Amino acid sequence: MDLPIEPLLPDLLTALAQEGRAVLQAPPGAGKTTRVPLALLGADWRGDGKIVMLEPRRIAARAAAQRMAAQIGETVGETIGYRVRLDSKVSAKTRVEVVTEGLFLRQIQDDPELSGVAAVLFDEFHERNADSDLALALALETRAALRDDLRLLVMSATLDGAGVAALLDAAPLLTSDGRAHPVETRYLGRPDRLEPGVAAAVRQALREEAEGDLLAFLPGTGEIRRTAAALEGSLPETVDLLTLAGELSFADQDRALRAAASGRRKVVLSTAIAETSVTLDGTRIVIDAGLSRRPSFDPATGMSRLETVCVSAAAAEQRRGRAGRQRPGVCYRLWAEAEQRGLLPFHPPEIESADLAPLALELASWGAEAKDLRWLTPPPAPALARARALLADLGALGADGRITPHGQAMTKLGAHPRLAHLMLKGREMGDGALACLLAALLGDRDPIRPRGGARSTDLIHRLDLLIGAENHPDLDRKAAAAIRQQATQFRRQIGVRPDERLDTRDAGRLLALAYPDRIAQRRGPPGQFRLSSGQGALLPLEDPQSTTPLLAVASLDGDRANARIFLAAPLTEADVEALFPSRMEDRDSVSWDKAQNAVAARRQRRFGALVFADKPIPNPPADLVRAGLLEGIRQIGLHCLPWSDAAETLRQRVAFARRTTGEDWPDWSDDALLATLEDWLGPHLDGRSRLSHLDNLPLAQILREALPWEQQRALDRLAPTHIDVPTGSQVAVDYSGDEPVLAVRLQEMFGLAETPRLGDGRAPVLLHLLSPARRPLAVTRDLAGFWKGAYAEVRKDMRGQYPRHVWPEDPLAADPTTRTKKALDREAKAKGR
Structure with missing residues (x-):
């Protein structure tokens, strides 16, 4: 050869x-x-x-x-x-x-x-x-x-x-560098719409290439179906249109692989299934849509989704090679030649993004840790840990992390661990036959034919059709036959009698065994659900199950916020109680009720994130009420507390001491106080449960008591509330800005040569010197410089405006005062008598 x-x-x-x-x-x-x-x-x-x-x-x-x-x-x-x-x-x-x-x-x-x-x-x-x-x-x-x-x-x-x-x-x-036959590559550019674009490329290729069969690669069966519809009636009479996908029967696959009959040509619309190790006899033309469907698993949600992505350069080369296996061929690529250089060299290894539960079970059965084996790409540790947690949840791994007898039995079935667990537990419950049919259904393609809009999510309907409706118009007979064949094999493997009962009403209970993290409870309007894992999930309003109170969900699209439910069956709270007694939890829940501006204390019967019973607690524990009130304060913000001027000033003084001395003063910023509510405010909340109960909190006293005695004394020294000025008056210091401010009438500062300083002399106050009417005259940190310089101009301007007040030429030699000239004269006369 x-x-x-x-x-x-x-x-x-x-x-x-x-x-x-x-x-x-x-x-x-x-x-x-x-x-x-x-x-x-x-x-x-x-x-x-x-x-x-x-x-x-x-x-x-x-x-x-x-x-x-x-x-x-x-x-x-x-x-x-x-x-x-x-x-x-x-x-x-x-x-x-x-x-x-x-x-x-x-x-x-x-x-x-x-x-x-x-x-x-x-x-x-x-x-x-x-x-x-x-x-x-x-x-x-x-x-x-x-x-x-x-x-x-x-x-x-x-x-x-x-x-x-x-x-x-x-x-x-x-x-080996050689190829069986050369393949010419032609770039057609990206079409506006995929399926019409592929159909147009098929027709173009058949016109340009007079002989040979054609293989077109599309990302999935939906695109294949729509492309086939776009080609219907537009192909020459001598051309047969076939499809190739993994879910087709072996007979249908073989028909696509065989060469066309003499005098005829064939067009095969295929998924990536034909990308490697397959020779389609007679094929010399390939059309590559440049897309592939790849599974992506999110360890954080435990869900997989199929994503349509651009092919890698390696996959594109594989597809191109299908055209040259038996004779020279041609490959039409539905992207621009310039885009070829931007393709990833290879798709990432599946092990980096796959659901690793099957791999983790195989490793446990082998008796090895992942680190003990040699890998081209080691399995990611977080995804593997998540997979092992699921296996432990299913009883496949014991507390010591080793595989259990149940886990060993799961490995023999060749199904995903969830489905293997479903079948084995179903057998124990007397529902082995139904469990095997359900596992086969979930492991294969959907047997319901799409008819217009969205498919129904009703899993029981599918099971009923598989059991007793061979010729129902909604049933894909080939898919149904494959599911029944797999179910028969599963029954043999787990030892279930062929005549065992099949009660499809038990489907939800069985499904919950495999997917305990996907039990969904309706919340609010129809179609909105919460999963037991805590995630949201959605059903279209027109779906009959959108009003069902509780569902066991088999298939979702993997969206983190609100996953779309594809397959589910009804479930009852009693079912969950019976299936998972050890996971049911009675939890006292105290939280903040925004509508009432009060703490709501309730006792809940929960399964994961789902609440099955919820009633008030008559006398909730004080520590839980306190925690609920603190939660409310955090939600509303620190402004909901009754901040007095004294409390605000105290915070500002501590902030000044912290900035100025660099010593170990507390951080009383809004963020820091919110973060430490339990420490400084919590002890003062006993007996309070509503926002209105906070109105009489003495915050200044509470904060001051939060300081050790030594710091309280140091604060009064470093950042006093008032400063004694030369008149003997005590003037309040304003600490609200970046530096302390002393606003004082100019006449009260006569005779004082130096600016007052705080923080053990580290920081001068910023003097706001005021007129007798307490209007700003000057701002200075250097009082001595002011007396020598700017004061003269101030005196000149102010003498006319305030003639009844003293404006001495030498302010340092003058007595400080708060009085007018007349008052001073009367006082002097009184002293003279």
């Missing part, structure tokens, strides 16, 4: 024979998926052992096995076989098994030595699924601890092979 990979095969066989491990880089179409396993069959080191090759998708596993079997003139299930979920074709003759990554994890967990396996091949490793990263980590430990003869080969089209080679103890790195 004339494939680019052929020249590398001898070196690859040598590397695996001598080193036991290798990394192979080869671009799409080089032939690595189908040629390498066949080449290893004749290796001496294989003996009678099997070659196990991992594929990221079921369709890729089946297609690779079928192509290899055809190359050696056999049918699948003889020398070449495959094992995927719900389907396998292997026999005693099978020596090459193509398996999905999830099934390999089951194999290595059940048999860590991988008995009878000579080599493990990781194909398309560049996809960096969490399962493939974990599978490689476990295989490396098996090789290091149990099987030094186990061969490991990592294969990829677009990957930094040097990093993988280093992880495999400096494994040989072999690279």
Whole structure:
């Protein structure tokens, strides 16, 4: 066979024979998926052992096995076989098994030595699924601890092979630069609307390219459906329109993979499922919409959502390579050539953003901590901790962090830990059959056909259709068949009788077991819910379940503030009490009632953030009332307290002492007082529960008592409330600004040569010298300078305005006074008599 990979095969066989491990880089179409396993069959080191090759998708596993079997003139299930979920074709003759990554994890967990396996091949490793990263980590430990003869080969089209080679103890790195056939790339620019743009590109490509089948990549099944509708009636009669997606039946997938009949062409609208390890016979034209759907998990919410993002450069190259696998091809890209340089080189590894609960359960079953294994990208610690917390919540991990018997049973089912827990607990409750059907439904695509607007969120309706409505117009028969097949397999695994009852009214109870953090209670208007985790959730008003008091929710969109509910079933408070007795909590809650401006003390029956019962507490504990009142003060602000002039002045004096001396004076700013309410105000709130009860608080006294006795005395010295001026008057000091101000009539300062100082002499006061009518005349920090300079001008101006008051030429030699000239004369005459 004339494939680019052929020249590398001898070196690859040598590397695996001598080193036991290798990394192979080869671009799409080089032939690595189908040629390498066949080449290893004749290796001496294989003996009678099997070659196990991992594929990221079921369709890729089946297609690779079928192509290899055809190359050696056999049918699948003889020398070449495959094992995927719900389907396998292997026999005693099978020596090459193509398996999905999830099934390999089951194999290595059940048999860590991988008995009878000579080599493990990781194909398309560049996809960096969490399962493939974990599978490689476990295989490396098996090789290091149990099987030094186990061969490991990592294969990829677009990957930094040097990093993988280093992880495999400096494994040989072999690279193929060739491609099976050249592919021309044409950039069409971004369309205004995706589906009409893809449809237009399909029609253009069929006109420009007279032969060959066409493969168009779209991000999801919704876009595929709308593009197919846009193409309806506009394709030539000789062109067949097909779709390809993971949720389709194997028969439908095979139909899309086969070459078109003689004299006909086909157009296949596909998700990323056709991106790697799949050859669509006859395809030589690719249209890439440049988008992909990727899961994103938020550890803070415990929810995943699918996000539509631009493809990476590596993924775009993979898609382009589909056009050149059998003959020269052409690739139309629905973006501008300049945008190509801005694409991410690779998508981030799934392990960095995935729900790590399945990985955490696998690690627990393996008996290892993540830090004990070798990773190309280690799982993030916060996400892993969240996953372990969920497993502990489900009873899969014990208090010591080790896997429990329940957890071990969960690992055998090959389902998400939540769904595995649901099935095992459902069996205990006598609802095993319904639990298996529910788990199969939640693990597969929605069997309800979309008809116009939003789908109903009613999970019970779906279960009823799956049980007894084979030909209902709302039911997708192919999806329903796959769900029923998976449910049957689950029933066999957990040992449920085929004739066990199926009461769909129990769906909510079962669902709550799997998603205790997603029990939703209606709050306020219809459609608004609060989850037991504390988050908000929404249902459209037209949804029949929008008025249901309590729901068990299976699927949300992952929005942090108000997640959109997609699938749910009704639940009752009695169900929650019966299912989670140890989690029900009677909590005395004291909080601030804004409407009443008072403390509200209530006793609540709670499940997480949900309140099932709420009634007043007749005589609430004083400490809780105090805390509620302090909460109210914080909500309203410090201004709600009765601040007297004395209290404000005291705060200002302390602030001056703090600024001036640098000593350990308290911070009495608004923010600091609010932050320390419990310390200085709390002890004075006994017997008070309403805002009006605060009106008579003696704040000046409370604050002064908060100072130690020594600081009270020091404050009176450093920042006195009043200063004695030469007349003997005590004049108040204003500390409200950045420096202390003494506002005093000018005549009262006669004879005083120096400006008064505070803070043990560190800070002069700012003198506001006033007229006899207490109007500003001058502002100075330098009284001596004022007497010598500006006073003369002030005297000149003021003598005419205030002729009855004294304005001596020498203020330092004059007696200070508050009186007029006439009053002074009368006083002098009186003294003379």
